[in-house]
Amino acid sequence: MTNNKIKTVNPATGQVIKEYGMMAEEQILTAVKKAKKAFGEWKKNEGGPNKRSDFLHGLASGLRKNKEKLASVATNEMGKTIKESLSEVEKCAVTMDYYADNGIIFSGDELVNTDARKSFITFEPLGVIGSIMPWNFPYWQALRFAAPSLMVGNTIVLKPASATIQCGIEIENTFQETGLPEGVFQTLVGDSTIANTLIDSDVSAVTFTGSVSAGAKVAQRATSQIKKCVLELGGSDPFIVCEDADIEKASSGAVKGRFINCGQSCIASKRFIVTKKVANVFIEQFIQKTEKLIVGDPLLDNTDMGPLVNESALNNIESLVQDAVNNGAKILTGGDRLAHGSDKGYFYKPTILEHISPKMRIAREEVFGPVAPITIVENETEAVRIANDSEYGLGASIWTDDLDKADKLSRTIEAGVVTVNNIVASDARIPFGGVKKSGFGRELSRYGMLEFVNIKSVRFYDQLDSNHHVE
Template sequence: MSQITTVNPATGENIKTFTPMDKNQVNDLVRKAKRAFPEWKKDYEKRRSYVYNLVEYLKKHKTELAKVATSEMGKALKESIGEVEKCAWALEFYADHGDSFLSDEVLSSDARKSFLTFEPLGVIGSIMPWNFPYWQALRFAAPCLMAGNVIVMKPSRVTMQSGIEIEKAFTESGMPDGIYQTVVGSVESANNLIDSDVNAVTFTGSTNAGAKVGERAAKNLKKCVLELGGSDPFIVLDDAIIEKAAEGAVKGRFINCGQSCVASKRFFVGKNIAEEFTELFIKKASQLKVGDPMSIETDVGPISNKEGLETISGIVEDAKQKGAEILLGGSEIEGKGFFYMPTILKNIKPNMRIATEETFGPVAPITIVENESEAIKLANESEFGLGASIWTKDLAKADKMSRRIDSGIVSVNNVVISDPRIPFGGIKHSGFGRELSRYGMLEFVNLKSVRFYDNLTHHHYVE
């Protein structure tokens, strides 16, 4: 296996080189996790105490952790700090509420006593992306660990040190050995993890990669949760509060340099307010400070890697050649690093790549629509179904529209954001299964039904 070298996307300079683990090393991690599992699953209060210690570690070291992520993938430092803070929140949330989520559920049947109990599966293999290197890993880990599972996680090759820092946080906060371990490697290492003796697999990343992970897990008859790509519609109706919608558009499209599965990626705007909204959107987007992500004043850093920059440039060039009008930006920023200007386009056509592909960068295509029915039709004309946002004063109308949109998440008068209290996940090519909330916790437990009978009972001689 070839070496892995991380690159600072703000400068283009190499940061560090890592040697990937081979199959035997991956299997050793899983065996170690297997040995740790029986004791870890026994006592919820002990797990809670360990996780509280981890929370305090993250709060204390949030700035140094943030700097590692920013150096590896280019996220603005203030966003990286916020990411670590959100991880602490999620861990604390599950430590506080996980026991109630796992309480036995009384069932009604013809037995004397019937109930459902929730038991951990064992070792969960986790394959995580680079765009939120701490949040993606720990929003899965928080409920998984509190449910009594243990984790072997492979971070992205782009943010390998960030992944290692998570394991370091576990170790230095006093977590028992073998509860959370890191696989250093790339695709081959991920495949070795799936093929190992893990009990289930979770993957966050692209749709194409997710399909391969799902296929490989299925061949091994392993439970799998896939959180994949998105091309979220951002629908602005004629009665929307335009100032608020424009602010939301900037946040929804340009946070994390547009590199988020739930970023707002396709903008559908009512014809009567399209001009006013577009002007305000351009004004607010043009005020974003693009530059050194280590500066606390920076709003937008670089694209995370050279390949991503080339993809975004290609998508915008394709749109230009097919008739799109560039209203803001539209090109790479000369100099060091992988920077792309915040970009807004209009005159979008169905045959453009930007209309169909997931656009992982700071690029916003605007389409003017006649009414909400056209907006919903266009919103649903996508292979993805992760999130959507609707902007309107008419909440009754928003309620009806939310039920017609093909997605796992809908936000009204706000952008789509993940929250440990709310289920997160999509449909169609955006994956299956859920993260966060009680539903996310129950993805990696055995739902065991138990019944106590007084008499032998059968139902029509059918099992």
């Protein structure tokens, strides 16, 4: 970013895609005022929920209609493979339909029996929600919040990551094509510095997905102004392989869980904890399947893994691997950059390491790239201890054929999401979020919708109750 200009760069080639002018503070405040004005009409209950449902169905259709274009924009801006980008857009469409179909039920009044003649709980939208989103899933992370929030009657001002500005613009364009009322959903253009202006504006609440350090600053700024916030932060998800696991399935899951989106996912499998009894066979299959991955041009249909998002991310992964090797780790496959037609692309070979120790950065930090560190343990008890020995608590996966054991272990893992015999993935039907430094609040399901509402209690009495002596 130079002279109030932002350049987006294709990570597969290192070439500049486009240059954007930063929005001034006045433009940001004007957008929020427009959203505030639109909120008054958008939130109305009389016929409103059905109209909002229709708009969400329309957006789902718009996403599917423009799927190829939207996918290519994401792939060019941040480097994920085209098949992953297409899948991301489709998942957004499915989620729009889900909330269009279920949102009215999720937010309907709840009748409660009390001492009053009539008591009910009603769920009212808060107002304008400021949304500060990352680059790694530029459509999904913006729209998985937007779908329930719009359905319940809020309006949204989105600040996309500076690496994926066009993705954010395309979301607004798709909304406009469906006839969404002006001001209900708007996208800002700017780098991280405009986030403070958005938080300080007349928004009612803030949702943020990103790093722990940035999330702490967002939370501090928002809560100091008594504004609700939801944070989805980093993860260092454990992948536990029990001694009775199906190794064929577990090793395939390990490849998918670690190298999806070039390892740049909050809920990617990041720490592989394998019981000693099955370690050799698991590692052998993990290596074999990893080495079959096709790394290269992300626009090609047969490519399995593209580049990292930028040079800084590439340098960080290289530094993490070197630190691990310097402290005794062994590289089983990969371990260096990968030239692909040009030395300007940010490619790194899918990498597996063993002999991991707690003193290594790779054992403590969130590894946002295609590197899989393996720790061998004696038993499941030790596996859970190591899994929980982290400042993160977003997701975890457990691989075992003993479902009673799976039930017991899943309840001892300190995480917001636990998956048995599959990789961790978000799903509109279940709540998503973490504990510890992985954030607070929930997205998706009915619980995600209720994060940004006023839960109002209403009671009708016939006469004053003189027995009330405390508040």
